[in-house]
Amino acid sequence: MEKKVLAELAAIVGAENVSTATSDRITHSYDATQQRFLPQVVVYAHSTAEVSAVVQLANRHRLPILPRGAGSGFTGGSLPIKGGIVLVLTRMDKIIEIDSDNLIAEVEPGVVTADLQREVERLGLFYPPDPASKEFSTLGGNVAEGAGGPRCVKYGVTKDYVLGLEVVTPSGEVIRTGGRTLKNVVGYDLTRLFVGSEGTLGIITRIILKLLPKPAAKKTMLVQFATIDGAAQAVSAIIGAKIIPTTLEFLDAATIDCIRGVSRVAIAGNCRAILIIEVDGDAEVLDRQVREILAVIEPFGILDTRIAATDAESEEIWQVRRIVSPSLRKVNPDKFNEDIVVPRSKVPEMIRALEKIAARYQVPIVNFGHAGDGNIHVNVMVDIRQPGMAETVDKVMEEIFQAAVALRGSISGEHGIGTAKAKYLDLELDPATITYMRTIKAALDPNNILNPGKIFRGDQPISPAGPAGLPA
Amino acid sequence: MEKKVLAELAAIVGAENVSTATSDRITHSYDATQQRFLPQVVVYAHSTAEVSAVVQLANRHRLPILPRGAGSGFTGGSLPIKGGIVLVLTRMDKIIEIDSDNLIAEVEPGVVTADLQREVERLGLFYPPDPASKEFSTLGGNVAEGAGGPRCVKYGVTKDYVLGLEVVTPSGEVIRTGGRTLKNVVGYDLTRLFVGSEGTLGIITRIILKLLPKPAAKKTMLVQFATIDGAAQAVSAIIGAKIIPTTLEFLDAATIDCIRGVSRVAIAGNCRAILIIEVDGDAEVLDRQVREILAVIEPFGILDTRIAATDAESEEIWQVRRIVSPSLRKVNPDKFNEDIVVPRSKVPEMIRALEKIAARYQVPIVNFGHAGDGNIHVNVMVDIRQPGMAETVDKVMEEIFQAAVALRGSISGEHGIGTAKAKYLDLELDPATITYMRTIKAALDPNNILNPGKIFRGDQPISPAGPAGLPA
Numbered sequence: 001m002e003k004k005v006l007a008e009l010a011a012i013v014g015a016e017n018v019s020t021a022t023s024d025r026i027t028h029s030y031d032a033t034q035q036r037f038l039p040q041v042v043v044y045a046h047s048t049a050e051v052s053a054v055v056q057l058a059n060r061h062r063l064p065i066l067p068r069g070a071g072s073g074f075t076g077g078s079l080p081i082k083g084g085i086v087l088v089l090t091r092m093d094k095i096i097e098i099d100s101d102n103l104i105a106e107v108e109p110g111v112v113t114a115d116l117q118r119e120v121e122r123l124g125l126f127y128p129p130d131p132a133s134k135e136f137s138t139l140g141g142n143v144a145e146g147a148g149g150p151r152c153v154k155y156g157v158t159k160d161y162v163l164g165l166e167v168v169t170p171s172g173e174v175i176r177t178g179g180r181t182l183k184n185v186v187g188y189d190l191t192r193l194f195v196g197s198e199g200t201l202g203i204i205t206r207i208i209l210k211l212l213p214k215p216a217a218k219k220t221m222l223v224q225f226a227t228i229d230g231a232a233q234a235v236s237a238i239i240g241a242k243i244i245p246t247t248l249e250f251l252d253a254a255t256i257d258c259i260r261g262v263s264r265v266a267i268a269g270n271c272r273a274i275l276i277i278e279v280d281g282d283a284e285v286l287d288r289q290v291r292e293i294l295a296v297i298e299p300f301g302i303l304d305t306r307i308a309a310t311d312a313e314s315e316e317i318w319q320v321r322r323i324v325s326p327s328l329r330k331v332n333p334d335k336f337n338e339d340i341v342v343p344r345s346k347v348p349e350m351i352r353a354l355e356k357i358a359a360r361y362q363v364p365i366v367n368f369g370h371a372g373d374g375n376i377h378v379n380v381m382v383d384i385r386q387p388g389m390a391e392t393v394d395k396v397m398e399e400i401f402q403a404a405v406a407l408r409g410s411i412s413g414e415h416g417i418g419t420a421k422a423k424y425l426d427l428e429l430d431p432a433t434i435t436y437m438r439t440i441k442a443a444l445d446p447n448n449i450l451n452p453g454k455i456f457r458g459d460q461p462i463s464p465a466g467p468a469g470l471p472a
Numbered sequence: 473m474e475k476k477v478l479a480e481l482a483a484i485v486g487a488e489n490v491s492t493a494t495s496d497r498i499t500h501s502y503d504a505t506q507q508r509f510l511p512q513v514v515v516y517a518h519s520t521a522e523v524s525a526v527v528q529l530a531n532r533h534r535l536p537i538l539p540r541g542a543g544s545g546f547t548g549g550s551l552p553i554k555g556g557i558v559l560v561l562t563r564m565d566k567i568i569e570i571d572s573d574n575l576i577a578e579v580e581p582g583v584v585t586a587d588l589q590r591e592v593e594r595l596g597l598f599y600p601p602d603p604a605s606k607e608f609s610t611l612g613g614n615v616a617e618g619a620g621g622p623r624c625v626k627y628g629v630t631k632d633y634v635l636g637l638e639v640v641t642p643s644g645e646v647i648r649t650g651g652r653t654l655k656n657v658v659g660y661d662l663t664r665l666f667v668g669s670e671g672t673l674g675i676i677t678r679i680i681l682k683l684l685p686k687p688a689a690k691k692t693m694l695v696q697f698a699t700i701d702g703a704a705q706a707v708s709a710i711i712g713a714k715i716i717p718t719t720l721e722f723l724d725a726a727t728i729d730c731i732r733g734v735s736r737v738a739i740a741g742n743c744r745a746i747l748i749i750e751v752d753g754d755a756e757v758l759d760r761q762v763r764e765i766l767a768v769i770e771p772f773g774i775l776d777t778r779i780a781a782t783d784a785e786s787e788e789i790w791q792v793r794r795i796v797s798p799s800l801r802k803v804n805p806d807k808f809n810e811d812i813v814v815p816r817s818k819v820p821e822m823i824r825a826l827e828k829i830a831a832r833y834q835v836p837i838v839n840f841g842h843a844g845d846g847n848i849h850v851n852v853m854v855d856i857r858q859p860g861m862a863e864t865v866d867k868v869m870e871e872i873f874q875a876a877v878a879l880r881g882s883i884s885g886e887h888g889i890g891t892a893k894a895k896y897l898d899l900e901l902d903p904a905t906i907t908y909m910r911t912i913k914a915a916l917d918p919n920n921i922l923n924p925g926k927i928f929r930g931d932q933p934i935s936p937a938g939p940a941g942l943p944a
Contacts, residue, residue, distance in 0.1 A: 101817035146657035173904040183885035185618035192664035213714030242685030345573035413655035432645040443915030
């Protein structure tokens with residue numbers, strides 16, 4: 001990268017916050033996809049004014065600029081696939097305000113999700129969105145990628161809690177969207193346009209979040225089923241009984257085989273599906289809800305039911321869910337995990353489709369996820385060093401996405417599109433819809449400097465000559 | 473309008489669905505703002521294909537096109553201020569599907585909101601958004617204007633229930649956004665971009681809505697206070713006690729003076745504020761919640777409390793709220809009502825600001841609304857025939873909006889911007905934010921045919937020569 005550009009960056013954020021060291025470039029080159037793309041420079045921002053100045057500089061020099069939180073995304077949203085400036089926002093990590101009267105929090109984008117949750121819970125409040133990454137992922141990343149989590153079925157996802165944003169636009173201006181009220185219909189809903197836009201339309205520098213009162217109590221139970229259909233029918237029966245649990249997690253047979261022996265809860269030999277059901281709310285309702293749930297799911301081949309009587313027992317149940325991901329590599333060394341979603345009632349059909357795909361291509365597919373909202377985490381477990389396996393995985397993925405869309409579902413429930421799913425976008429969206437989206441992107445970021453190459457297939461390099469100073 | 477254009481329209485929708493009759497043009501010339509602008513032609517659409525073809529025609533001829541539901545909007549969103557084609561969507565009024573398994577409804581835009589509510593409630597389901605106009609306003613209009621209602625404090629507003637849309641774009645293409653799942657992060661959230669965009673970015677032809685299970689029971693109470701501050705402190709105390717009622721409606725002293733003698737509930741002579749509080753949920757919780765509410769609000773100067781024991785008594789309480797609007801004209805013949813919102817805890821400050829404005833300009837201001845979400849319906853009651861009164865009302869309105877924004881509130885909570893508030897947009901939004909919005913509009917609707925002149929001040933006529941065939 002040209003020295004002049006580096007000097008300008010140093011003038012904005014201070015020399016100590018600009019690094020071209022190989023070690024820094026490597027540590028900011030990857031995310032959870034395990035792919036690597038080296039940026040030319042890593043810049044640490046500490047204020048909105050700095051972000052604005054860096055974006056203006058990137059515009060002048062036609063340099064790609066990649067906003068980055070914890071880099072824990074699953075679809076490549078933060079990868080510098082065209083080089084450029086990685087703009088690290090983790091040092092903008094202040095919780096600016098928790099307003100108990102109005103049930104609002106205002107935060108900088110670098111705040112770790114679980115840190116905010118702990119702070120608000122100390123005040124008897126509740127920030128429900130709970131992506132699995134919450135102990136390290138940042139709220140800025142959660143908002144940019146539209147993160148979800150198990151509690152969606154009752155409480156919704158990140159997008160349902162964002163009331164307002166401060167954003168640096170692709171031209172480097174600072175704008176404010178939404179506000180501090182639940183109601184606001186003043187012009188276009190830019191707030192929600194930014195949520196899930198993966199840093200391609202602006203860089204989020206401040207977030208106003210809606211909070212709820214913390215539920216008074218919760219009850220957790222783990223139910224073992226003889227068949228996946230039984231578990232799926234149980235899910236439908238619960239919702240049909242007008243009970244919306246906080247979480248309705250499922251594990252399929254292949255997943256159960258991975259955790260047998262390492263789970264703290266004993267699993268029956270003939271158990272082919274597990275549901276983890278949690279309800280929360282007023283204490284006097286929960287016991288009745290648990291009884292009602294047990295009554296409506298009773299016909300569906302239950303092998304064992306465990307109801308947590310204490311927090312420690314609830315923890316034991318959740319341990320079963322948490323050990324799933326680390327246990328999968330027992331099957332094969334390489335995991336290709338995808339995040340699809342289908343209407344809740346279509347989960348059994350989707351699982352059957354996945355079993356057929358697994359059989360046809362002779363690859364193990366392990367499924368678990370959020371049965372309550374139809375969000376299935378599909379894990380294709382292979383040894384990618386085997387000849388032809390990369391191509392097989394590609395075909396398997398495409399068939400999985402096609403099956404989800406055929407059931408009126410979606411190719412991404414809570415992980416975004418990024419680079420990983422860009423080539424599948426047109427499986428779900430028709431060309432006119434994609435054109436509508438691209439028209440918005442092109443109008444707002446005519447130089448295509450903000451996170452280029454994400455979401456849309458064949459997104460062009462930012463200029464025929466390539467960005468200034470490339471390659472480093 | 474040119475005969476050729478009329479013939480083309482007749483070829484699309486049938487001659488019986490195209491009218492240039494004065495009577496039809498007049499009945500489609502106004503909304504609840506009482507302003508009138510004659511369209512050149514009224515067209516009744518029956519299908520998405522027809523809407524698409526009419527938009528393409530409007531594009532070819534550079535004619536303004538005004539999607540219209542019930543025409544009950546409060547800010548001029550459906551007014552044909554630049555003439556053109558009023559496209560009536562009330563005949564696209566089918567409830568296409570109510571899917572109890574997945575808690576989803578799919579409807580055409582012309583379905584009346586309360587009709588859907590009754591249909592889903594027959595199945596034990598619940599569509600919470602409840603604008604006051606729900607017995608006649610359409611879901612398409614609710615979505616386009618971002619309608620709200622009293623239940624927002626607990627259940628949110630229209631935007632929180634829209635999962636997906638079918639939309640005809642400004643170029644006449646049909647796109648689908650979102651879908652039938654709670655989770656979906658595939659590209660930009662166009663669904664929410666359309667919600668509240670007032671028909672300026674596309675015409676909604678189909679809507680997928682989220683439903684909830686119907687709450688088992690509800691309890692309604694009406695509490696009379698000696699002061700508005702007492703009522704406001706009571707609201708804060710309820711939320712502070714972690715109770716989120718379904719509705720928390722307030723009436724100020726000036727409102728109470730209007731309904732004295734006509735309300736079925738006897739109002740104490742020294743009553744200066746009323747709260748109508750409703751809680752819903754599981755029956756076993758409600759009695760305790762009512763007791764808790766009564767305990768926490770007790771210190772704040774209560775004159776009388778009535779708790780409905782039956783549905784009929786609950787009706788009696790809601791009658792008090794419903795007679796407010798028709799009773800206001802006792803004060804003065806002309807009502808200028810605005811819809812502002814402030815953070816919940818700022819309601820007393822806002823009421824005091826309104827009292828000062830009323831005193832300074834010597835005009836009665838009557839306030840009621842949704843205390844739970846800070847949404848205040850401000851009614852400036854005047855006799856507009858008095859000399860200088862129109863200018864006074866203008867100044868009063870501007871001061872009201874400034875006061876709301878100064879308290880970090882908004883100039884529109886649930887009525888949109890339309891034509892009525894366009895000139896106040898920059899009180900709330902900074903120029904860069906407005907530019908960002910206008911960039912989107914200009915890119916997607918370069919000919920500015922879709923509902924021109926709305927939201928943004930000084931929106932230009934669609935072409936220097938004016939639309940084809942103007943003036944009629």
